Amino acid sequence: MSRRWLFADQLGPHFLDDRRQPVLLIESKAVFRRRVHHRQKAHLILSALRHRAAELGDQARFLRTETYAEALRKVREPLEVRHPTSRRALEFVRRRDGVTVLPPRGYLTSLEDFADWADDRRGALRMEAFYRFARVHHGVLMQGDEPVGGRWSLDTENRQPPPKQADRLDVPAPPMPKEDDIDAEVRADLDRWEREGIRFVGRDGPRRFPATAKEAKSRLRHFLRHRLAMFGPYEDAMLAGDPWMAHSLLSSSFNLGLLDPMEAIRGAEQAYRKQGAPLPSVEGFVRQILGWRDFVWHLYWYFDAGWQRSNALAARRSVPRWWTELDADAVDARCLSDVLADVRDHGWVHHIPRLMVLGNYALQRGWRPTELGAFFHTSFVDGYEWVMTANVVGMSQYADLGRMTTKPYVSGGVYINRMSDYCGGCRYDPKKRLGEDACPFTAGYWAFLARNRDRIPGNARMARAMKQMERLSDLDAVVAQEKQRGNDPP
Incomplete structure (x- = not known):
């Protein structure tokens, strides 16, 4: 069995086909030397990577090196890796001997299906048309051949300004992660890196976003039960005293690969069908993931560099x-x-x-x-x-x-x-x-x-x-x- 190399944005269990498969994880310090990152983004990435290594234990080989190339020189066995999320990373893995590139995961529509859809379009590509295609293709919020509720988009019902005289939305606050020893180690390492000359912007933690699949799923469940209903009407509203509003705060979890997008979509669909969640809120949430997120992913690869x-x-x-x-x-x-x-x-x-x-x-x-x-x-x-x-x-x-x-x-x-x-x-x-x-x-x-x-x-x-x-x-x-x-x- 080949060892599965997981990038730091491929950390969820759905990136492994066999839960027993040996894994390679690499922490590259050079990533943070090349560009100045927000301190909390650096913390989140490192925390997620190290938490995944701890979860996998002896199943994973975890290498902390200056560069990916340095780490790969220490690996002699064949590797396979899911399609990376940037052109630079894809070119890098394709140049490596003994590395097999597998189709991407963590997105809903395949590259081939999107290309077939896009090739059939005349003129500019539009998310709304792709979203309709994806709803039908994946059978999401459908009643036979028609969209549930009779309309594909309920966006016009999701553009309310914030409530007047309100400092915050009347909605339960999102659950925040509890930092642990791994987070403490990450913070100490980032402090040391700054003393060594690696620069960051922004203020340090506490960590506010999930670093594990367990934390991401917990936040998803809380959102579906307590915040989804208020998400739709106020998704475009802003309040100075409420940075979170009723948003799910799951975008980083999707983009780190901690959370399977289809799990969130089916959860929202179930909230509508079984718990009576408002359809405009459910449809708006689904549109962000099944429509917009997949759409921008595919445009990155479909259009030229x-x-x-x-x-x-x-x-x-x-x-x-x-x-x-x-x-x-x-x-x-x-x-x-x-x-x-x-x-x-x-x-x-x-x-x-x-x-x-x-x-x-x-x-x-x-x-x-x-x-x-x-x-x-x-x-x-x-x-x-x-x-x-x-x-x-x-x-x-x-x-x-x-x-x-x-x-x-x-x-x-x-x-x-x-x-x-x-x-x-x-x-x-x-x-x-x-x-x-x-x-x-x-x-x-x-x-x-x-x-x-x-x-x-x-x-x-x-x-x-x-x-x-x-x-x-x-x-x-x-x-x-x-x-x-x-x-x-x-």
């Missing part, structure tokens, strides 16, 4: 240091300051702060998409290259002019005001685009449209905004104002 370097809006500014260092205290704009602080303190925010605060601000300023993708990759506990290529380069920054989205995800401060409680305590006015108290998002929105009016393709969803921009009497002054603001923190 050059897609990652797309920059069709000619964004030339470098991402500033105050941003990459998570210097939230340098920022006056309340929404941006609070979201950067959450990334600094937790290594995580949910999808709307990522898209409509961080991504929106970066898009308006014209920051290089590849630099921004690297920031999300290294600063978020669930960040990986395959995730961030689509989510940042393709969706958030519209750098490919719509290969996967219908329009830029850009908005002024009015959207943030509607979907959060940030604007009430901010020095900037979301209704103003010009002047000292002009909201940087509102002003940035119009400056972005003016700068890219000849680059953004004609689009029915953007036509109204473009016409409104052309009628602004103060547009030139707004553009000049934003140019003067430059990359300084707002």
